[in-house]
Amino acid sequence: MKVTGFSFIRNALVYDYPIVEAIKSILPICDEFVVAVGNSEDNTLNLIKEIDKDKIRIIETVWDDGLREGGRVLAEETNKAFRAISEESDWAFYIQGDEVIHEKYLPVIRSAMEQYKDNSKVDGLLFKYLHFYGSYDYVGAAPRWYNKEIRVIKNNKDIYSYRDAQGFRKNQNEKLNVKPVNAFVYHYGWVKPPQFMQKKQEEFNKLWHNDEWIDNNIVKTEEFDYSSVDFLRLFEDMHPEVMKNRINLKNWKFDHDISINRMSMKNKVKYFLKKFLGIELGYKNYIAI
Numbered sequence: 001m002k003v004t005g006f007s008f009i010r011n012a013l014v015y016d017y018p019i020v021e022a023i024k025s026i027l028p029i030c031d032e033f034v035v036a037v038g039n040s041e042d043n044t045l046n047l048i049k050e051i052d053k054d055k056i057r058i059i060e061t062v063w064d065d066g067l068r069e070g071g072r073v074l075a076e077e078t079n080k081a082f083r084a085i086s087e088e089s090d091w092a093f094y095i096q097g098d099e100v101i102h103e104k105y106l107p108v109i110r111s112a113m114e115q116y117k118d119n120s121k122v123d124g125l126l127f128k129y130l131h132f133y134g135s136y137d138y139v140g141a142a143p144r145w146y147n148k149e150i151r152v153i154k155n156n157k158d159i160y161s162y163r164d165a166q167g168f169r170k171n172q173n174e175k176l177n178v179k180p181v182n183a184f185v186y187h188y189g190w191v192k193p194p195q196f197m198q199k200k201q202e203e204f205n206k207l208w209h210n211d212e213w214i215d216n217n218i219v220k221t222e223e224f225d226y227s228s229v230d231f232l233r234l235f236e237d238m239h240p241e242v243m244k245n246r247i248n249l250k251n252w253k254f255d256h257d258i259s260i261n262r263m264s265m266k267n268k269v270k271y272f273l274k275k276f277l278g279i280e281l282g283y284k285n286y287i288a289i
């Protein structure tokens with residue numbers, strides 16, 4: 001069985017992405033790793049080159065910044081990396097630049113790959129999510145955070161990245177048939193120094209919206225305000241080993257009263273149904289089999 005990891009990145013240093021930790025977190029179960037490195041304003045290319053010269057294969061890309069609708073450029077960059085994976089690979093393990101897999105889950109993921117490798121009914125593997133917010137001590141608890149998504153797919157080029165690269169589809173917009181695995185993706189996209197988070201908000205919203213929307217909806221300030229979040233809970237487990245150094249270097253403070261609940265009534269109902277009745281409502285970008 002051959003496994004290839006894949007990802008895309010641009011301006012990792014400018015926006016403080018933990019891309020090195022992301023790649024290293026799944027590298028032990030990958031035979032190779034393809035990274036689409038976009039035209040950057042910083043030293044991102046050399047950053048990726050220094051990770052593992054034996055396993056990492058880089059394709060240099062130019063982002064189409066004209067694709068300012070629905071984050072389409074992110075899917076395009078994902079597809080560039082996926083299409084560069086050789087035919088010999090059985091599985092493609094996708095990781096985004098702000099996602100990390102805890103090492104304790106690698107045997108579980110590897111086992112699922114072996115189990116379903118030759119099962120033609122299975123297109124991919126479905127992961128659970130933890131969305132960290134503000135600091136490494138809190139995770140989003142409201143239903144607005146997506147709680148499952150596909151991160152391992154068969155190396156079938158009929159599969160493609162969907163919309164803003166959150167998940168995948170195949171053929172003519174068909175949802176993938178996936179097997180759930182008991183493994184979490186640790187999403188750190190909302191954990192950055194406040195000045196980096198503000199910079200990311202201003203720039204990355206340009207991938208979804210026009211300039212008028214940006215001017216009317218994104219507050220111009222030096223630092224992002226984390227305090228207006230709706231509902232968080234404390235994270236009481238251990239972070240992945242590859243994140244330890246980054247966490248130790250954290251230089252900002254975010255304290256939050258977890259009793260605060262600003263969820264909408266709709267989300268409160270969803271939260272109640274899931275927590276107490278095990279009923280999950282909402283959009284699903286996959287078919288769990």
